[in-house]
Amino acid sequence: MSTPLSQALATLRRRHGEGVIRSGDALGGVEAWPTGLPILDQRLTPGGLPVGRISLLAAAPGASGRLTLLQALTSAASRERIAVYLDLVGSLDPGFLADLGADLTSLLVVRPPSGRWEEGLAMARSLVGAGAPWLAVALPGAEPLQRPGLRSGAGWEHRLTSLVESVSTHRAVCLVSAASPLPPALGYAASLTLDCAAGGWEEAHGDVLGLRTRLTLVKSKVSVPGETAVLLLRYPRPFATAQAVGRPALVDLPLTTDVTDVSLSAAG
Amino acid sequence: MVGGSRFLCARFPHLALVVTWRAHPELRSEPVVVGGAPELRLPVLAASEAARTSGVRPGQPLREAQQRCPGAAFVALDETATARLHEELFTQLHRLAPTVEVGDEAAWCDLSGRHAAHSDGAGWAIAIARSINQLLDDDGIAVGVAGSRLVAEIAARQAGPRRIRRVAEGEEAAFLAPLPLSVLPMDPAVATRLAALGLDCVGAVANLSAADLQRQFGPAGMDLWRRARGGDGVGEWQFGHGFGPPAPPRRLGERVILEGGTGDLETLRFAVHRSALELGDRLRHRGCRAAAVTLVCELEDAEPAGLRITPLQPPGSGAELWPVALELLAGLRLVAPVTAVRLEVEGLRPGTGRQVDLWRGGDAAGEEIDGAASRLRARFGRAAVRRAELAVDPGDLPERRFRWAEPVAQVDGEGHGSPLAGTASAPAAAEERTPAVSGAPVAAMPALRR
Numbered sequence: 001m002s003t004p005l006s007q008a009l010a011t012l013r014r015r016h017g018e019g020v021i022r023s024g025d026a027l028g029g030v031e032a033w034p035t036g037l038p039i040l041d042q043r044l045t046p047g048g049l050p051v052g053r054i055s056l057l058a059a060a061p062g063a064s065g066r067l068t069l070l071q072a073l074t075s076a077a078s079r080e081r082i083a084v085y086l087d088l089v090g091s092l093d094p095g096f097l098a099d100l101g102a103d104l105t106s107l108l109v110v111r112p113p114s115g116r117w118e119e120g121l122a123m124a125r126s127l128v129g130a131g132a133p134w135l136a137v138a139l140p141g142a143e144p145l146q147r148p149g150l151r152s153g154a155g156w157e158h159r160l161t162s163l164v165e166s167v168s169t170h171r172a173v174c175l176v177s178a179a180s181p182l183p184p185a186l187g188y189a190a191s192l193t194l195d196c197a198a199g200g201w202e203e204a205h206g207d208v209l210g211l212r213t214r215l216t217l218v219k220s221k222v223s224v225p226g227e228t229a230v231l232l233l234r235y236p237r238p239f240a241t242a243q244a245v246g247r248p249a250l251v252d253l254p255l256t257t258d259v260t261d262v263s264l265s266a267a268g
Numbered sequence: 269m270v271g272g273s274r275f276l277c278a279r280f281p282h283l284a285l286v287v288t289w290r291a292h293p294e295l296r297s298e299p300v301v302v303g304g305a306p307e308l309r310l311p312v313l314a315a316s317e318a319a320r321t322s323g324v325r326p327g328q329p330l331r332e333a334q335q336r337c338p339g340a341a342f343v344a345l346d347e348t349a350t351a352r353l354h355e356e357l358f359t360q361l362h363r364l365a366p367t368v369e370v371g372d373e374a375a376w377c378d379l380s381g382r383h384a385a386h387s388d389g390a391g392w393a394i395a396i397a398r399s400i401n402q403l404l405d406d407d408g409i410a411v412g413v414a415g416s417r418l419v420a421e422i423a424a425r426q427a428g429p430r431r432i433r434r435v436a437e438g439e440e441a442a443f444l445a446p447l448p449l450s451v452l453p454m455d456p457a458v459a460t461r462l463a464a465l466g467l468d469c470v471g472a473v474a475n476l477s478a479a480d481l482q483r484q485f486g487p488a489g490m491d492l493w494r495r496a497r498g499g500d501g502v503g504e505w506q507f508g509h510g511f512g513p514p515a516p517p518r519r520l521g522e523r524v525i526l527e528g529g530t531g532d533l534e535t536l537r538f539a540v541h542r543s544a545l546e547l548g549d550r551l552r553h554r555g556c557r558a559a560a561v562t563l564v565c566e567l568e569d570a571e572p573a574g575l576r577i578t579p580l581q582p583p584g585s586g587a588e589l590w591p592v593a594l595e596l597l598a599g600l601r602l603v604a605p606v607t608a609v610r611l612e613v614e615g616l617r618p619g620t621g622r623q624v625d626l627w628r629g630g631d632a633a634g635e636e637i638d639g640a641a642s643r644l645r646a647r648f649g650r651a652a653v654r655r656a657e658l659a660v661d662p663g664d665l666p667e668r669r670f671r672w673a674e675p676v677a678q679v680d681g682e683g684h685g686s687p688l689a690g691t692a693s694a695p696a697a698a699e700e701r702t703p704a705v706s707g708a709p710v711a712a713m714p715a716l717r718r
Contacts, residue, residue, distance in 0.1 A: 094669075108637070108653055112648060122580065123580075127653075
């Protein structure tokens, strides 16, 4: 017997297609892109970074390892698919990416000539819309975020919304690295937010070999938030001159969990 | 076939070899390699048939050619004499055919229509073949005549020396059908995939639908379909020749005349909107998308003002074209009343998408991404989207370890909202329409002033 509800559902399906209305249990699990880092895939993000959603690496300004982690994951992605790196920071070193094992022929580096976020996000959206399956966005430090135009959420929030829609429609993986404090729109758009905090340098014989980073899953729409883990980001080559050129002060954090040693080099 | 086109292809020994034989008749039956002394680090430019049987090929290093054929005579290229012979051959053929193209080892003539001095096409072809034979004084000339340039060349290869192979009109596909696929020029990867499916002759590919080939191989699939049916690939001769649908015009335009001139913003919006919808309908009717959009406002007693833009998403309908046109209109600086509005789209290409490749993943997506990157470069500059590659000889500095690779392709159009150079003399679009009703009366428009 047809009820008004069933008639309305039939009308919507006839007008907009069968897939427009589904029951909640038919949506299935969240598709994920495995990062290859067990601590991330098994503990923090179930199965890897969620596909079709925005993932966020957030950190306080300073050496936290978020850009290194972003570039390491981008390098891993470029070995299996076309990856896009939106460099709004202007600090990308392709040589370092190559040391991390990136396939540079599969990596498109996008840098808006004006340096404006809106343009960069529009460019990224265009590439994602064309089918780019992996997008990394490196946002600048905290100071540019304090600009009135960004705080009030002018044009760039509209671009961000468009990017979120495009990522969702085209089933892309999008990983954004941003310094705290986060713009509210960005924090809202992210389905998964990993907070990065420096845990100290890894040194041997005066050389800096890596950086400990404590990752905290502060927000997740695809799993239970609150998990914490520590990564040791081992640099692909030792930085013997780090002391000479200066580096941020060490941050001494109590390590509440086991340290996971992750070699970022391609050979490792 | 369009308009009964006929092409002649004549294959002959490399002109540099002919020059060599003229200078050294004793070498005519000997293996000869043109390029220079084998000690030089240069490639082989031409090789006689005797040298080719020993494995010598043009493009090989001369040293390798010497190893393959130790008894060959190595001679230097006589550039002056070769160029003179090239010009003589061109002039000779041009007396016999209106359109001629001469290469180093082959020449093509357009035999479409009739020649007053020859009763039929066969006599015309024989006259051309005899002319080439007389000039080059060589018996190795083979001639093919067919309805397309490619089939004429294949017919010449099949004919053999001192023979003319004529493929009757409309029989090109039947002629090609039993031949192996290797006679058609194609990407080796495509050939491998076709062979894996058991498609080993041209006829088997010709029987596939164009849509299937287009879906699997993209534009190369359409070219392959045309060639397998006896046509030429797009752009190989000229538009309109060969088989398949004619290529779309490169530019479309709509022009709306505003009576008396106006500076009323709402009137201009109305005119641009109308142009965008009309133009969008024509794009949709043709199944095309535009790489660049131009808006020109013709001004009263002043130079026209125009802007060109490369949209991030190529518009293919009125709804997609209207926001782009509106953005252009907002960017124009109008210093006088506008008498006409001209909206043009350029860089038209098929708007249909391509199915994701089921046999070999990634390439179709790669084409789309490359296209999007090209549009971004066209709009924001070449440095907007780049690929890096490691330097062969890196230095100590980090920035010397890599270099930015040049983009592989550019789409038509200029940068974002770039003003048009020489707008005053901007040529009319290839297919431009001026509506009979010259825009709506200005008085009927809402009086919103800028």
